[in-house]
Each structure stands twice: as structure tokens, then as C-alpha cells.
Amino acid sequence: MNKVKEYCPKCGLKYSIEPAFYTGAMYVSYAVGIAVAVAAYFLGLIFGFDFGPTGILLSIVGALVITMPYIGAVSKSIWAHFFFKYDSLIAKNVKDDSRA
Template sequence: MNKVKEKCPKCGLKYSIEPAFYTGSMYVSYGVGIAVAVAAYVLTLIFGFNFGPTGILLSIVFALVVTMPYIGAVSKSIWAHFFFKYNPTIAKQVNNDSRS
């Protein structure tokens, strides 16, 4: 689950700079998880659910459990974007090579 390919199949870019490179995505995952928790709390307020403290906690936990795979994937993507920059020249070359 949430496996990252070792290299790009088209351009050969190595996705992992060093062993345990994506460990840093745990910090990003924490921030994304907090955002999901706050969104779940705000939605309970907007829709006027009177769950009480225990019900609100359970709704936040439910939202986090349901979105856990997405949080992991998004966090790895965000973490990777700190280190891998988009290069339009390489992208154009890869697109041209794939069309040939």
C-alpha cells in the first residue's frame, strides 16, 4: 500500500534520493491529517450536528481512518515536490519520445 516506484518508467528519474527518503513525508502527513481533522470538525458545525465532545471526536477519527490512504499518498507527493523540480524540457522530450 502506498508503494513508490523506484524510477520513472519514461525518463528514468530516481524517485528516492536516499534510503528512507519518504520518512520525511510523515511530518507532512501530520499537517495534512490536522487539516482533515479540522475540516471534519468544521463540517459537523456547519451541518449543525450536536454530537457532543465524544461524537465529534469519533467523527474526526472516522474521517481520518477513511482518508488515511489518501493522506499518505498526498503527503509523499508533497514531500517529493520539495526535492524534485519540474523541468519542461525533459517533459517535452519524454512526451515526444512516447508519441514516436
């Protein structure tokens, strides 16, 4: 779980940059986790759940535990988009290869 492939099977792009890449992804993961926690809190308010402070805390922790694998994957993807550039020629070649 939460493992990233080393190279793209289609174009050969190397995914992992260096260990510091994961440090940056950790900061993005923190921000995404805060967004999930805030969303869980506001969804509780919208649906009219009145848990009290302990119930609110437990619902936020539960939402974070359930979404933990997705938060890790999304944060690495967001952080990687700062470094990997989109090349339309490579995308066209990969698309053409998949049709063959």
C-alpha cells in the same frame, strides 16, 4: 498499498531518495492529517451535527481512517516537490513519446 515506484517509467527519474525522505514525509503527513481533522470538524459544524465531544472525536477519527491512504500519498508528493526539480525539456520529451 502506499508503495512508491522506484523509477519513473517514462523518464527514469529515481523517486526514492533515502530513508530520511520518509521521515520528512511523515511530518508533512501530520500536517495534512491535522488539516483533514479540522475540515471534518468544521463540516460537522456547517451541516449542524451536534454529536457532543465523543461523537466529534469519532467523526474525526473516522475521517482520518478513511483518508489515510490518500494522506500518505499526498504527503510524499508534497515532500518530494521540495527536492525534485521540474525540467521542461524532459517533460516535452515524455509528452512527445506518449503521442508516438
